[in-house]
Amino acid sequence: MNGFGGFVLRRAVGTVITLLAISVIIYVVFYATPGNVAQITCGPRCSPEQVRQVTEQLRLDDPLYLRYWHFLVGILVGRDYSTGTSLEHCAAPCLGLSYQSDQQVLDIILTKLPVSLSLVLGAMVLWLVLGVGTGVLSAWRRGRISERVLTAVTLAGTATPVFVIGLVLMIVVCGEFQLLPFPQYVPFTDDPEQWAWNLLLPWFSLALIEAAAFARLTRASMLETLAEDHIRTFRAYGVGERAIIRRHALRGALAPVIALNANNVGSAVGGAVLTETLFGLPGIGQELVHAVKVVDLPVVVGMVLVIGFFVVLANAVADVLYAVADRRVVLA
Amino acid sequence: MSETLVASRTPGTDTPVPGASGASRFWRRLRARPSALVAAAVVALLVLVALAAPLLTAVEGQDPTTYHPSLIDSARGGVPLGSFGGIGADHWLGVEPQTGRDLFARLVYGARVSLGVALAATALQVVLGVAIGVGAALGNRWVDQLLSRATDIIVAMPLMVMSLALLAIVPESFPRTVLVTFVIGLIGWGNIAKIVRAQTLTLKGLDYVSAARLSGWGRWRIARRELLPGLAAPVITYAALLVPSNISVEAALSFLGVGVKPPTPSWGQMLTAADVWYQAAPQYLLLPAGALFLTVLALTVLGDGVRTALDPRAASRLRVGTGRRREAKAGETAHSESDKPHKEGNA
Secondary structure (H helix, E strand, C coil), X not given: CCHHHHHHHHHHHHXXXXXHHHHHHHHHHXXXXXXXXXXXXXXXXXXXXXXXXHHHHCCCCCCHHHHHHXXXXXXXXXXXXXXXXXXXXXXXXXXCEECCCCEEHHHHHHHHHHHHHHHXXXXXXXHHHXXXXXXXXXXXXXXXXXXXXXXXXXXXXXCCCHHHHHHHHHHHHHHHCCCCCCCCCCCCCCCXXXXXXXXXXXXXXXXXXXXHHHHHHHHHHHHHHHCCHHHHHHHHCCCCHHHHHHXXXXXXXXXXXXXXXXXXXXXHHHHHHHHHHHHCCCCHHHHHHHHHHCCCHHHHHHHHHHHHHHHHHHHHHHHHHHHHHCCCCCCC | CHHHHXXXXXXXXXXXXXXXXXXXXXXXXXXXXHHHHHHXXXXXXXXXXXXXXXXXXXXXXXXXXXXXXXXXXXXXXXXXXXXXXXXXXXXXXXXXXXXXXXXXHHHHHHHHHHHHHHHHHHHHHHHHHHHHHHHHHHCCHHHHHHHHXXXXXXXXXXXXXXXXXXXXXXXXXXXXXXXXXXXXXXHCCHHHHXXXXXXXXXXXCCHHHHHHHHCCCCXXXXXXXHHHHHHHHHXXXXXXHHHHHHHHHXXXXXXXXXXXXXXXXXXXXXXXXXXXXXXXXXXXXXXXXXXXXXXXXXXXXXXXXXXXHHCHHHHHHHCCCCXXXXXXXXXXXXXXXXXXXXXXXXX
C-alpha cells in the first residue's frame, strides 16, 4: 500500500468515511431536533392530516437510527413514498420529497444545478487568472510602487463582502451607465453568447473577492520560492528574471494555490448563494435561501448534503493534485 | 523536535512569551506599523460609536425604530422629502425611504449588532476551538481521532451554507440576534481547533513541559499552567482574523433576510432594501456599504498587524533572501496554519 496508488486509495476510503459521517451529522442535526419533526418537515401550512401522513411516510415513529437507515437506503438504492392513494417511487439517489412543492428534492437540485455551475466555474476561471496573475506581478515588482498599489487593492478586495461589490457593480454598470442589461439567466444551450454576457457581472462579483485572496497567497508563495537556493543558483548562472519566474518559480509556488482553491470551494459556494440572490439567478443558492425562508426542510437538508459532498470531494481531489504538483509532499 | 527548540531560542524569532515582557514587546511591534495603528484607531472609534449609540441618537433626538410618515413622499413611492434624502439638522444622515426611519440612528445601532454579534461569536469559536484542540492533543488516540475528524468535517462544511440551513429549523420566536451569534459561533471553530491542536502537540514535546510532567504534575495542571499561555499567540492571531470574517457572515445572513430581522437594524439588512433607492437616496445604500467595508477593512488590517507583532517570522518570511529563513522554517509548523486567511467571511 505504498506509493501514489496507495495514497489515492487511502484518500478515497477516508473520503467515503467522511461523507458518511457528514450524512449522519446532518441527519441528526436536522431530524433529531426537539419539536414536531413531521410538522417542520411538512412545512408551517400543513394540516394535521398531512402531518400524520408525513409521519407515516418517513416512519418518524421509528427510533432515530432506523430512520437514518431508511434515509441512507433512500440515497443509495431509492425508496417509495405512499401518498395515500398512489405510490411514488423516488429513485436513487433519493434525497426525499418536498412537501411544499410536491417535487423530489433531487429534481429541484438538478434543475438548478446548471445555473450554479455556470456561475461558480466561470468565476473560478476568472479568480484563478486574476488572482495568480496579480500575485505573480506583485512578487515580480516587489518594492516598487506598482506592487504597493496592487497590495492595497487586494487588501481592500479581501475586506469587501461579495454582495457589496455585486451591488455596486450592478448599480454602476447596469443602472448608471447602462453598459449591460440587468443580468437574467439564459441557459448555455439556448444561446451561449447571451449566457456569457448575462453572467459577466455575477462572475466578476464573485471572482474579484476570491481573486484577492489568491493574489495575496500567490505573492507570498512566489516570494518564498524566489528566495530558495536553487533560484539563487539560476540567477548566478545569469538566467533572466522572467524566465526564472515563468519556468521555475511559478511551479513551486502553485502548490499552496491549489490547496487554497480547494479550501475555497466552500467559501465560493457561500459566495454563490449571495451572488445568485443578489442578481436573481435561479440557482441552488437562491433555492436554498427560499427553502430556508419557507422552512422546506427536505430541500434544505438535501442541498446541504449535496453541497457538503461536493466540498469534501473537491478537497480530496485537491489533495491528490497537490501531491502531483509538489513532489516534496509526503504521501501520508 | 530539537530543531524547534533551536528556532525558538534564536533571538528575534522566538515565540512570544506571555507576561509583561511579551505584552510590552507586542505593543512595541504593533506601534511600529502605522497601518495597524490607523486600523486600531478606526476599530476603537467604531466600538465607541457602538457603545455610545443610545447617547449619540439622544443627542440627535431620534431613535432607530420610529416611523416618520411625514418625511416621505408617499405619492412618489416613499422617496424621502427634502434634498439629499432628507438630510437636515433633525436627521443628520437623512431618513429611510418608505418608512422615514432615521438613518443615522439605524446606522449606529447597526454597528452595535454587527460588532456585538461578531465579537460574541468569536468568543464562542475561541472557547470551543481551544477546548477541542487541547482535548484532541492531550487525549488518548481515540479521543484525538474523534475530535480531529469532527474538526475536519466542521472545517469542510461551508460556514455560510450551514448557518443558513440551521436558521431554518429554529422557531421564529427565538431571539434572532442571539440565534445568529450562536449559529456562527457553533460552526466556525474548526480552524482554531486545528491550530490549537498542532501548537499543543508542539508544546507538549518541549523540555519545560516534560519537566513539569516528570515532577508529577497532573494533566489538567499542565494544560492550564504550561500549555494555555503558549497557545495565546496563535489563538489571538487567528481570533483577530475571525472577527472581520464573522462580521461579513452576519451581514450576509441579514442581507439574505434570514439573519437579524427588522425592526432590529443591521447593516446587511439595510443593504437588501437599498438597491432600488440608489438614485433618490444614495446614502441609504452607501452608508451601510461603507460602514461594512470600513469595519471589515480596519479589522483585517489590525488582524494582520497583530499577526506580524506576535509572529515576526510571518513578516520576515516575506523579506527576500534573509538568512533567517532556514531557521524560521524549522519552527513554523504551528504557525503556518494562521497564515491562511479565513476566507469564508468574504462569502
